[in-house]
Structure formats: C-alpha cells, structure tokens
Amino acid sequence: MFNTALSWSDLAFLAQGAGMTLAVTAVSVAAGTVLGILFGVIRFQVGPYWAAPLTFVLDVFRSVPLLIQLVLGNALQAIMKLGWAPFTTSCVVLSLYTAAYCTEIVRGGIDSVPTNTRRAARSLGMSWFQDMRYIVAPLAVRVSLPSWIGLTLGVMKDSALVLWLGLIELLRASQILVTRLQEPLFILLICGAIYFIISLPIARLGGYLEKRWSPND
Amino acid sequence: MKTSVLAFGLMAATALTSQAHADKLDDIIASGTLRCAVVLDFPPMGSRDASNNPIGFDVDYCNDLAKALGVTAEIVETPFPERIPALMSGRVDVGVASTSDTLERAKTVGMTVPYFAFQMAVTSNDKTGIKSFEDMKGKVVGATAGTYEAIALEKQVKEWGAGEFRPYQTQADVFLALSQGQLDATVSTSTVAQANVKTGKFPGISVVGNAPFDIDYVALFTNREEYGLINYLNLFINQQVRTGRYNELYEKWVGGEVPSLAVNGVYR
Amino acid sequence: MFNYTFHWNQALKALPQMLDGALVTLQIALLSMIIGMAIAIALTLFRLSGNRLLGGFATAWVEVARNTPALFQIYMAHFGLGNFGIHLSPFVALLVGIAFNNAGYLAENFRGALKAIPETQTRAGRSLGMTSLQAFRLIVMPQMLRVAFLPATNQMVWAILMTSLGVTVGMNTDLAGVTQELNARSFRTFEFFAIAAVIYYVIAKAVTLAARVFAARMFRY
Numbered sequence: 001m002f003n004t005a006l007s008w009s010d011l012a013f014l015a016q017g018a019g020m021t022l023a024v025t026a027v028s029v030a031a032g033t034v035l036g037i038l039f040g041v042i043r044f045q046v047g048p049y050w051a052a053p054l055t056f057v058l059d060v061f062r063s064v065p066l067l068i069q070l071v072l073g074n075a076l077q078a079i080m081k082l083g084w085a086p087f088t089t090s091c092v093v094l095s096l097y098t099a100a101y102c103t104e105i106v107r108g109g110i111d112s113v114p115t116n117t118r119r120a121a122r123s124l125g126m127s128w129f130q131d132m133r134y135i136v137a138p139l140a141v142r143v144s145l146p147s148w149i150g151l152t153l154g155v156m157k158d159s160a161l162v163l164w165l166g167l168i169e170l171l172r173a174s175q176i177l178v179t180r181l182q183e184p185l186f187i188l189l190i191c192g193a194i195y196f197i198i199s200l201p202i203a204r205l206g207g208y209l210e211k212r213w214s215p216n217d
Numbered sequence: 218m219k220t221s222v223l224a225f226g227l228m229a230a231t232a233l234t235s236q237a238h239a240d241k242l243d244d245i246i247a248s249g250t251l252r253c254a255v256v257l258d259f260p261p262m263g264s265r266d267a268s269n270n271p272i273g274f275d276v277d278y279c280n281d282l283a284k285a286l287g288v289t290a291e292i293v294e295t296p297f298p299e300r301i302p303a304l305m306s307g308r309v310d311v312g313v314a315s316t317s318d319t320l321e322r323a324k325t326v327g328m329t330v331p332y333f334a335f336q337m338a339v340t341s342n343d344k345t346g347i348k349s350f351e352d353m354k355g356k357v358v359g360a361t362a363g364t365y366e367a368i369a370l371e372k373q374v375k376e377w378g379a380g381e382f383r384p385y386q387t388q389a390d391v392f393l394a395l396s397q398g399q400l401d402a403t404v405s406t407s408t409v410a411q412a413n414v415k416t417g418k419f420p421g422i423s424v425v426g427n428a429p430f431d432i433d434y435v436a437l438f439t440n441r442e443e444y445g446l447i448n449y450l451n452l453f454i455n456q457q458v459r460t461g462r463y464n465e466l467y468e469k470w471v472g473g474e475v476p477s478l479a480v481n482g483v484y485r
Numbered sequence: 486m487f488n489y490t491f492h493w494n495q496a497l498k499a500l501p502q503m504l505d506g507a508l509v510t511l512q513i514a515l516l517s518m519i520i521g522m523a524i525a526i527a528l529t530l531f532r533l534s535g536n537r538l539l540g541g542f543a544t545a546w547v548e549v550a551r552n553t554p555a556l557f558q559i560y561m562a563h564f565g566l567g568n569f570g571i572h573l574s575p576f577v578a579l580l581v582g583i584a585f586n587n588a589g590y591l592a593e594n595f596r597g598a599l600k601a602i603p604e605t606q607t608r609a610g611r612s613l614g615m616t617s618l619q620a621f622r623l624i625v626m627p628q629m630l631r632v633a634f635l636p637a638t639n640q641m642v643w644a645i646l647m648t649s650l651g652v653t654v655g656m657n658t659d660l661a662g663v664t665q666e667l668n669a670r671s672f673r674t675f676e677f678f679a680i681a682a683v684i685y686y687v688i689a690k691a692v693t694l695a696a697r698v699f700a701a702r703m704f705r706y
Contacts, residue, residue, distance in 0.1 A: 013269055063642065063689035064682045065649035067661065071298075072682055075675035078305030079489045085308065086299075153552070160554035161650075166299045171557055176265065178564075179258055179389035182396070182418040185568040188561055192553050199552040298665065301672045305489070324492070325672040357574075359655060363669020383575055383655035384666065390564075394655065397567035 005181045006190075017173025018194050024087070024169065025156040028094035032155070033148070035095065036102020041132070043103060044110045061100035067161050069093050074165055090162035098155050105147045109140030142213050149206035153199050170194060241443045245310050251288050253279035254295040254309040258389040261412040261470040262315045262333075274470040275313045278332065281462060282311070285453055296387065297363060301326060304440065311439050311450065315406075317365035318436040327441040329450040331434035332457070334476040335406035337366050339428050340392075340414065343421045345401040350428050355379040356401035361388045365433040366404045388413075396422050404428045408471045432476070454478075496676035499667050503677075506663035507684050513651075513659060514644040514692075517580050521587025521644075522637070528592040529599070529629075530621065543592065550589020556650050558582045563654035576658070579651040583644050590640055591633070598632035599625070631704050638696040642689050649685070660684060 039058065043051040061069065073093040077084045084092070113136050121131040163172035174191035178184045245251050255275045257263045263273040271292045283290035295303045295314065303309045304326065315335075318328040341347035345356065354377045360367035362384035374382040383400065385391045388409060394400045396419035403410075410424045437450050457463045458478060467475045531543035550558070559582030562573060573581060602625055610620035630637075649661035656662045664681040668674050 009268060060682075060686055063646075063686045065646040065661065065685055067649045067652075068664075068678055068682050068685060071302075071674060072678045074299075074302045075305070075678060078302040078307075079675055081305075081307050083307040157552075157554040157557075160556045164296070164298065166293075166295050166303075168294075171554065171560070175387075175389070176258070176269070178393065179387075180265065180267075180418075182393070184393060184397075184564045188557070188565050192549070192557055192561070195553045195557065196549070200548075203552060298669060298674075302674055319670075321671045362652075362657070362666060368670065381574075382657075384657050384662075385655045386653055386665075390653075390655070393564060394567065397564070397572070398570065399563070399567050399572045 004183060004186060006177070006183070006187065010177055010181070013177065014170065014173050014190065014194065017168055017170040018198065020167060020169040020173075021156065021159055022198070024090055024094060024159045024162055024167070025152070027091045028098050028159070029152050029155055031091070031095035032098025033102050035099035037106050039099060039103040040106025040110065043107050058100040058103055061097050066093075066097060066158050067164060069097060070161055070164055086162070086165040086167045090159075090165055090167055094155060094159060094162070097158070098151065101151050101154075102148070105144045105151065106140070108147075109144035110136055112143045113139045145213070146206050146210040149202060149209070153202055153206075156199060157195065240445045241310060241440065242446045242449055245288060245446075246286060249288050250291050251279070251283040251286055251311065252291045252293050252309045253282070254300050254303050254312040254314050255279060255292050256297055256300070256314045257294045258296075258387045259315060259409060260416075261408060274333070274466055275315060277466055277470070278457075279311075279313045281457065281466075282313070282450075282453055285456075286449075297361065298386065304438070311437055311446070313437055315435045316438050317433050318438075319365065319368075322438075323441075325441065326438045327443060327447050328436040328438050329447055330454055331436050331478045332454045333435050334478055335365075335408060335433040335435065336476065337369075337404050337428035337430040337433060338407035338410045338424050339402055339404055339426050340395065340410045340422055340424050341402035342395055342398055342400070343423060344398065347402045347425060349426050350404075353380070353402045353404075357381045357383065357399070358402050358404070359383040359385055359391055359394060359400040360404055361391055362386055366406065366428070366430060369430045370404045370428075392419055392422070396420065404430070406433060411471070434478070434480075491676060492673055493676060495671070496667075496673055496680060499663075499677070500680065502667070503660060503663050503680060503684060506658060506660035507688060509658045510645060510648045510660040510685075511688060513576070513580055513583065513648045514641065517583035517587055517644050517647075518637075518641050520580070520584040521591055521640075524584065524588035525591035525595055526626070528588060529595040532592075532596065533599075533621070546585075547589045547592050550586050551593065555582065555586050555647050556653060558585055559647075559650050559654055575651060575654045575656040578654050579648065579656055579659075582650075583647045586647065587640055587644055590643075591637060594633045594636040594640070595629055597636075598629045601632050602628050634696075634700055634704065638693060638700075641692055641696065645685070645689055645692065 039054060043054060048055070070090065070093050074089050077089055117139070118131055118135060121135040126134070159169060160171040163169055163175070168176070170191060174187050177187050181187065255263045255271065255273070257265055257271050261273055263271065263275045266272050271294065276292055279292060280290045293303060293309045295309070300312050300314050300316065304312055315333065316322070318331065322328070339347070339350050339353065347353055347356065358370060358374065358380060359382065360370050367384050371382045371384070374380050385394060388405065391400070391403050391405065392413050395403050407424070407427070413419060414422060414424055437454070439446050439450070464475050528543040528546055531539035534540065559579055562582040562585070563575065563578035566573060606624050607620045610624045611617065615623065648659050651659050652662050652665045657666055660681055664677050667677045
C-alpha cells in the first residue's frame with residue numbers, strides 16, 4: 001500500500017543532515033553560553049548606565065530576524081575577505097545570537113540571588129570571585145537552567161536557517177531529497193519527526209528540572 | 218617624523234604593487250585547485266545523482282576549466298542567493314552557475330562572454346488548460362527568484378494587470394509547486410523545463426511552448442577587477458566552442474539543437 | 486580597505502518599496518497573533534476540559550509547534566498541505582505557519598499563567614452559580630491574559646521575526662521578500678539587508694514600546 005523511493009542511503013543522508021544540525025547547535029550554544037555568561041556578569045556588574053552600548057548591541061541580535069543576520073554576517077565576511085566557510089559563518093552568527101539571549105538569562109539568574117546573601121558572603125571575607133563562584137553561581141544556575149534549556153532548543157530549531165548559506169543540515173537535506181524523490185509530505189514528516197526526537201528529551205529534562213527546582217511547588 | 222611617513226608610504230606602495238602582481242589567475246594555478254560555485258538544484262545544469270554527488274553541465278564545465286588550468290576542480294554548492302557572497306569572500310574562484318549577465322549585476326561582479334544560452338519555455342499544469350504564453354494572463358505563475366525569466370515574467374504580469382506572480386528560492390520548489398497545482402504555469406529555461414518534465418517525477422505538467430522573452434545568455438563570473446582571469450575565461454569559452462566540447466556537453470546533458478552563443482550584428 | 490565599494494545611494498532608492506514591505510510584515514504578524522491567540526485560548530480550554538481526546542490534541546499541537554523549526558512549519562503549510570491538493574497562497578501559508586507556531590507558544594504561556602491564578606477563585610465563581618465556561622471567561626481569563634501579556638509581547642516580536650521566513654515559500658511582498666528580490670536583481674547583498682535589518686529593528690522596538698504603553702494603561706490596579 002505504501003510505496004516510497006526512499007532508500008537507506010537517503011536516510012543516512014538525512015542523518016548526516018541531522019548531525020550537521022547538532023554540530024552547529026553544539027558549537028553555537030557552547031560559545032554563546034560562554035559569551036552570555038561573560039556579558040551577563042559585565043552587565044550586572046557595571047550597571048545599566050555603563051552597559052548601555054552592550055545592551056543595545058545584544059538587543060539588535062534579538063530584534064532582527066536570524067535569516068537577515070545570517071545573510072548580513074555572510075555578506076560582511078565576504079566583503080572583509082575573511083573567506084569563512086558557511087559552517088564558520090553560521091556558527092559565529094548563531095553564537096552571537098545565542099549570547100544575546102543567554103546574557104538576559106544570566107543577568108536574571110544573578111539578579112535572583114538576594115543581595116543579603118551576597119553581602120553575608122562578602123562579610124565572611126570571601127573575595128568577589130569566591131562570592132560569584134560559591135554563592136551566586138549555584139543559586140543562579142538553578143534559576144537559569146530551565147530557560148537555558150529552552151534557549152538551547154530554540155537555537156537548535158533556528159539553526160535550520162543556516163541552509164540559506166548552503167550548509168546541508170537536516171531541513172536542507174530533506175529539501176534535496178524532496179527535489180529528487182518528489183515525495184514532499186513523507187520526507188517532510190520524517191524530517192519533523194527527527195527534530196521532534198532530538199528535542200523532546202531535552203525539553204523533558206527541562207520540564208523535570210523546572211518542576212524539581214521550582215522553589216514554590 | 219617625515220622619514221617615517223615616507224617609509225610607511227613606500228612600504229604601503231610596495232605592498233600594494235606586490236599584491237597587484239599575483240592576480241587571481243596566478244593564485245589558482247599556484248594553489249592547484251579551482252573552486253567553482255555551482256547551483257545544484259538546477260538540472261540539467263547542476264544536480265545530484267542517486268548517491269547525492271554533484272553532476273551536470275556546469276559541473277563538467279568546471280572540470281574542463283580546471284583541466285585547462287592544470288589544476289583540480291572543487292565543486293562548491295551554492296544556492297542561488299549564495300553565489301555572490303561565496304565569490305566575494307574568496308570561498309570560490311569562479312561562478313559556473315548559469316548566471317544571467319544583466320547590466321545590473323555587472324556593476325557588482327565581472328561577467329565573461331556567454332558560455333550558454335537559454336531559450337525560455339512555458340511549462341503548465343495540465344489541469345489549467347494553458348496552451349501558450351498568452352494563456353498565462355490572469356493565472357498564478359511563478360519562477361525562480363532573481364533569475365532572468367523571473368524578472369521578465371513579473372514585469373509581464375504587472376503589464377497584464379491580472380493574475381499573480383510568485384518567486385521561489387529554488388528551481389526545484391517552482392516545479393514542486395507547479396506539479397502540486399500551487400502554480401498554474403511557470404516560465405523557465407527550456408533546458409531545465411525539458412529535463413524536469415523528462416524525469417517523470419512531476420506528473421501532470423508539460424512544456425507547452427516558448428515564451429517570447431529574449432534569449433537568456435548566461436556567463437561565468439568572477440571578481441570585477443580580475444581582468445586577467447576574465448580574459449582567460451573568455452578564451453576558454455571560445456575554445457570550448459571551437460573544439461566541439463560545447464556541442465558534446467550540450468548533447469550529453471540537454472540534447473537537440475545547440476544554441477548559438479553569438480549575437481548578430483554586434484561585437485562583445 | 487575592504488576592496489568593496491558600497492552603493493548606498495542605489496540601495497536607498499529602494500527604501501519606499503522596502504517600507505511597503507514592512508507594512509505587509511506588520512500586517513502578517515498582527516493577523517497571526519490574533520489568530521494564534523484565539524487558538525491558544527481554545528487549546529487552553531481543551532487542556533482544562535479533562536476530555537482526553539481534546540487534551541491530547543492540544544498537547545500534541547503545543548509539542549509539535551514548540552519542538553520543530555518555524556521554517557519547517559511554514560514549509561509544511563505550503564508544500565506539505567499542497568500534497569493533499571490544499572493550495573495556500575504564500576501569504577496564507579506564511580500566516581498559517583506563524584499562527585500555528587504562535588498558538589503553541591501562547592498556549593504554553595497561558596498554562597504558566599493559569600498556575601498563578603488560585604483554583605479557589607474558579608470554585609468561588611462556580612458556587613456563585615456561574616457555569617464553568619462563565620467562570621473561565623469572566624474570572625480566570627482576564628487574569629490569565631494579564632499575567633501572560635509580557636510573554637505574549639515577546640511572541641509578537643517573534644512573529645515579526647518569523648515573517649522573514651516567507652521568502653522560502655514564494656512570498657515577495659513582505660520586507661524580507663522585497664529585500665531578497667532587490668538583492669537577487671543587483672547582487673548588492675550587504676546594502677539591502679543592512680537596511681532591512683534597521684527596519685526590522687525599528688518595527689520590533691516600536692511594537693515593544695506600544696505594548697508597554699498599552700499594558701500600563703490596561704493593567705493599572
């Protein structure tokens with residue numbers, strides 16, 4: 001009853017695409033998180049007035065469509081003759097994009113630590129760094145982790161846009177197969193299912209942590 | 218102070234001149250690889266075989282060019298919108314990507330003489346009963362965004378004042394939309410139309426005739442200022458025709474009457 | 486320095502065209518938000534209804550909307566449905582795709598917001614003789630919308646950003662579509678997309694600001 005020209009090698013092709021999606025996501029989330037923590041701490045530390053330029057730049061990354069950012073980033077590296085491969089360009093743009101959101105999460109996390117707790121730490125003779133490391137970090141991570149997982153999922157889905165630069169990730173791989181096999185619905189459904197399978201466990205973990213760490217429940 | 222300025226000026230001057238000595242043609246030969254931007258969802262010019270490897274007229278053309286230069290070819294897949302950034306960033310050396318040589322684009326990149334010529338054909342969904350170009354008036358038509366035919370067709374739709382024009386980002390999406398009935402008809406290069414209809418993957422569509430657009434000459438392109446390379450490419454295109462290789466490739470990928478690359482009554 | 490000369494003059498000539506596109510962008514975003522909101526309320530009701538079929542449907546919707554890329558959803562609305570002979574124009578396909586996405590995220594926001602409203606209020610309403618629907622409409626929903634307003638504003642900004650994905654389904658009247666067409670014609674990628682980025686930024690900021698002013702007026706205690 002059900003006929004398809006989809007072969008095992010095509011499924012392997014899709015899996016390769018999914019691998020690319022995961023690779024781009026992993027690099028971008030890792031780099032974006034490091035930058036996000038850095039920017040978040042800076043923003044919290046120097047106060048809104050001095051952080052205004054940084055806030056503005058990060059805000060731009062959250063107010064311009066990622067597609068436009070990718071195209072612009074790519075055109076810019078082209079004009080500057082950096083000769084980056086699409087993978088590099090995609091990762092750089094996505095990292096900054098991730099960092100912009102991560103900064104907010106980190107800042108919110110640090111904000112959520114009561115000032116009194118921190119004062120207490122400092123009066124115990126802890127240095128600023130010790131206070132950050134032993135008091136703020138554990139508490140802030142608890143608050144931030146669920147949103148951070150949400151962000152990771154978001155970046156994974158948004159990474160589909162890198163197909164615009166010619167990177168063959170999951171969605172682009174599906175499109176190529178659709179072109180060749182002309183079974184749009186079936187292949188797209190498989191593609192959707194793969195996205196779902198990748199993100200569901202992470203989403204569940206997020207939901208679990210949210211429930212477990214929620215202070216008021 | 219003055220001497221240091223002078224010295225700096227001299228250094229800058231030597232840097233500039235020495236840069237000018239090694240042009241892109243030298244760079245390609247020195248590096249041993251020729252990187253071509255090719256569009257791979259544009260059969261028969263560029264597509265993928267069953268094991269998803271690049272094949273097509275443009276792919277072969279790039280290989281020929283590499284052979285002439287004595288280097289190995291590297292096919293860089295670029296979607297249509299990515300051709301130029303890829304060139305600008307130095308990720309590819311030459312575009313062998315069925316690029317129409319419009320004057321607008323020549324402001325940005327350097328075009329060679331035409332290496333291929335497309336006749337425009339109308340392909341329609343059989344259910345719509347469209348039998349000619351004029352029948353498309355008032356219907357939903359589409360083409361690949363930014364291509365020669367898309368620009369001409371959109372203008373025509375505006376002139377007719379009826380119907381709707383939809384640009385898709387890839388040629389594949391256009392035919393997918395056409396076979397699904399999202400589009401009533403499309404204008405595309407006749408080679409592409411024939412190749413797509415011939416695959417039999419799109420039931421219910423057929424090529425119904427030519428579109429009265431000018432012949433779409435497509436050129437190889439590289440950076441605007443690389444005259445040395447453009448010169449070489451022009452000669453290469455000339456040689457391809459002279460040696461019969463152009464006919465051979467045409468027969469292999471398209472078949473039928475080989476279009477002339479010369480325009481009557483004018484030099485290039 | 487860059488060995489590239491910017492042609493800003495030529496690019497700026499296209500500004501009126503791009504601003505027209507921006508209007509279409511805003512229009513799609515607004516419509517998708519209204520439709521998405523309506524569906525999200527329905528999905529929330531389904532989830533509350535205790536009916537397993539309706540609840541399952543709502544959960545499935547939310548999960549799919551949140552766990553697949555928006556680009557995928559829009560592509561599906563155009564080419565996936567096209568497979569069944571359902572032909573949506575690019576405008577409608579884009580609208581359907583974004584509304585689907587909005588509904589999923591908003592329903593999740595509402596669920597969060599509902600937690601903030603004590604159940605005793607519904608019971609109080611019921612004991613005053615309201616039907617459960619009345620209790621939801623008159624007591625729960627106004628509070629739910631208030632709590633969910635800020636996340637909904639974010640979703641609106643998201644909707645604006647998502648409209649840019651319409652180019653993949655043949656959309657050529659919105660801001661991204663117009664920009665891409667100008668780009669394809671002249672190959673001046675950076676200039677056109679830089680202008681588009683500025684316009685998107687301004688729209689996003691304007692919407693956020695408007696929402697803040699609106700909230701300040703609406704939700705005064």
